Amino acid sequence: MVKFTAREIRDIIISLLVISLAFDYIINGRDLDATIANFGYMVVVVGFGFVLHELAHKFTAIRYGYWAEYKMWFQGLILALITSYFGFVFAAPGAVYIHGYNIKKAENGIISLAGPATNIILAVLFLMAMPLAAQYNLLGLAVLGATINSFLAVFNLIPLVVLDGAKIFRWNPLVWIATMVLALILLAYSLFGVHIFSML
Known part of the structure; x- marks a missing residue:
């Protein structure tokens, strides 16, 4: 509990x-x-x-x-x-x-993964909410939410000792690579791809 x-x-x-x-x-x-x-x-x-x-x-x-x-x-x-x-x-x-x-190393890795994974999920939710947000003139806030959360995921996945990324990498490098790639894609889309969407 x-x-x-x-x-x-x-x-x-x-x-x-x-x-x-x-x-x-x-x-x-x-x-x-x-x-x-x-x-x-x-x-x-x-x-x-x-x-x-x-x-x-x-x-x-x-x-x-x-x-x-x-x-x-x-x-x-x-x-x-x-x-x-x-x-x-x-x-x-x-x-x-x-x-x-x-x-255990696996437990520590999964505990560390939970934070960036949460930001990735939030970034995806903000991106999915963009069409609805645009109808209420809140597109900028949805973009901000996606950008901030994807950035938080990328930053915390950097494999430095004090960050989540180091523990995840020690546990499972493949999981770290997959998570980092996904976070980078979301960040790139939030920063650049979203502007293309807003012009459509």
Whole structure:
């Protein structure tokens, strides 16, 4: 059974709101009215991409019987707000801490895969929602959701020690290659192919 502590729920909510605000500020510039008006959209298309990525790690780890808890990184959240002022976001809201004995390589790989896989699924859902979003003048938000989530997948799949990609690669290089290729295709389509769609 998945359990959340009061502190964990607080950390998730704060991370979700701060990351959403940081991206909202970048997209809407210094237009305070637009930032406020679009904040709810940013929570859906951006904030959930970060939070659901981390929760996917948590749920998968718990499924294997390990203790897992999300903890926000206060300095990372402050950096996100500061860097958004300069036109980019250093987005490191927090991480899921997993504890257990004798975590197998396959289990660790699958737990790590859960985060990028969640972003890939979200990116696909945003791309599938594009025709409907276009009817309500929300195509830009659907594109943003697809771009952010596919980028998160690609970034976290980089096989560096601190990222998910290294653990996935150590577990199964073929799974890593397939996942990275899919994430790159989605990112390329979100950045370039979508513009072709919007002109049709």
